[in-house]
Amino acid sequence: MSVTESAPKGVIPAHLLRGQKALVTGANSGIGMATAIGLGRAGADVVVNYVAGREDAEKVVEEITSLGVRAAAYEADVSQEDQVVAMMDWMVREFGTIDILVANAGLQRDATIMEMTLAQWQKVLDVNLTGQFLCAREATKEFVRRGVVPEVSRAAGKIICMSSVHQIIPWSGHVNYASSKGGVLMMMQTLAQELAPKKIRVNAVAPGAIRTPINRSAWETPEAERDLLQLIPYGRVGDPEDVAHAVVALASDLLDYVVGATLYVDGGMTLFPGFATGG
Ligand code: NAP
Numbered sequence: 001m002s003v004t005e006s007a008p009k010g011v012i013p014a015h016l017l018r019g020q021k022a023l024v025t026g027a028n029s030g031i032g033m034a035t036a037i038g039l040g041r042a043g044a045d046v047v048v049n050y051v052a053g054r055e056d057a058e059k060v061v062e063e064i065t066s067l068g069v070r071a072a073a074y075e076a077d078v079s080q081e082d083q084v085v086a087m088m089d090w091m092v093r094e095f096g097t098i099d100i101l102v103a104n105a106g107l108q109r110d111a112t113i114m115e116m117t118l119a120q121w122q123k124v125l126d127v128n129l130t131g132q133f134l135c136a137r138e139a140t141k142e143f144v145r146r147g148v149v150p151e152v153s154r155a156a157g158k159i160i161c162m163s164s165v166h167q168i169i170p171w172s173g174h175v176n177y178a179s180s181k182g183g184v185l186m187m188m189q190t191l192a193q194e195l196a197p198k199k200i201r202v203n204a205v206a207p208g209a210i211r212t213p214i215n216r217s218a219w220e221t222p223e224a225e226r227d228l229l230q231l232i233p234y235g236r237v238g239d240p241e242d243v244a245h246a247v248v249a250l251a252s253d254l255l256d257y258v259v260g261a262t263l264y265v266d267g268g269m270t271l272f273p274g275f276a277t278g279g
Contacts, residue, residue: 011041011245016252018043019152021095023087025049025078025135026105028057030212031162034240035102035247036071040064042248044100046071047091049078051105070095078105078131088138097146099153100251101139103132104162108177108214121176128180129187132161136191136202143200154199154256160247161188161204165266168206181206185262192260201259205246208266210238233276234267 017039027036028050036046037060046064048071050057057073064071074090076083091098106128109120136159143157164177167185171178184204192202209228211219219225219237229235246265249255264270272279 011241012038012248014041014043016042016248016254017100020044020099020251021047021091021097022100022102022251023047023049023091023098023135023139024102024104025131026051027102028053028060028073030214031207031210031240031243032102032104033060034244035104036060037063037067038241038244038248039100039102039251040067040069040071042252043069044251045069045095047087047095048073049076049087049105051075051077078103078135079126081134084131084134084138088135088142092142098139098142099157101135101157101159102162102247102251103135103159105131106162106180106214108174110174110177112173113175116176124176124180125183128177129183132184133187136161136187140191140195140200143195144198148199154253155201156199157201158251159188159191159195159200159202160250161202162243163188163204163206163262165206165208165264165269167204167262168270188262189260196259201256203250203255203258203260204262205243205250206262206264206266206270207243208232208238208264208269210240210243210265212240231269231273232267233269233271233273236267238265238267 022039022044024036026032027048048057048060061071061073076087148156163184164181166178167181188204243265246263
């Protein structure tokens with residue numbers, strides 16, 4: 001997906017997040033990219049984290065900057081503690097603080113259980129789960145240090161974990177990925193419980209099938225897309241902007257009383273579509 005394919009302007013209220021500082025991990029591609037741009041459209045300044053694709057990250061920064069807010073790219077591997085600590089220190093120095101963390105970076109290394117190497121298992125857990133833990137921990141330190149600034153937001157900070165329908169739907173051939181997202185669900189709920197008294201809201205967005213590079217093989221050919229649509233009652237594959245809009249809403253004070261929730265953005269994939277005509 002190119003930057004220019006992103007959501008129609010005007011859908012997101014332009015001042016919803018004005019004055020807030022957001023960090024989106026894995027923001028040079030797919031859902032993270034659309035989310036970073038969506039947050040920019042809502043008036044937030046945005047740090048665009050990436051691990052490898054600097055050029056794509058710079059394009060995202062350019063698009064966000066053209067909206068009249070501030071943006072910058074920052075390279076860090078979210079699974080590496082020292083890099084996450086350095087990223088957060090840098091953000092607080094350069095942007096003044098952080099109000100919104102979107103822990104989005106994630107990947108797949110698919111194999112059946114007998115074929116799966118320890119390295120494949122570990123890599124997915126390290127990025128998808130430990131990466132979110134590290135980013136959440138460092139962001140929380142800044143939220144607590146700064147506290148609530150009422151003219152900016154009712155909350156001291158917002159953490160949005162990018163989960164997946166596979167936090168509850170088992171997924172044969174992807175035990176590392178499904179386990180990581182199952183872990184994200186319990187991590188999110190536990191942090192939400194722990195941090196709510198500090199006025200920090202922790203929630204998750206759980207996408208279904210969204211058209212991004214991570215799952216290209218599932219929608220790239222008409223046959224693959226037809227099979228995929230069997231799983232989606234709403235009858236279309238999702239766009240990254242569908243997820244971005246959910247993140248923007250969760251990050252805003254419109255949803256200030258939403259704590260520890262998972263917002264499924266899946267066209268009904270979690271509604272057991274097989275039971276629509278059977279069972
Ligand atoms: P994507 O286009 O492949 O984007 C993944 C992003 O994560 C990329 O920017 C990637 O950077 C980054 N990343 C990977 N490892 C990283 C690391 N160690 N440190 C920092 N960044 C890292 O896939 P996507 O679909 O947008 O996925 C985004 C999130 O949505 C993931 O958590 C995924 O599990 C979740 N999700 C996606 C779907 C879907 O249908 N697409 C459904 C459910 C959940 P590089 O490109 O530089 O590697």
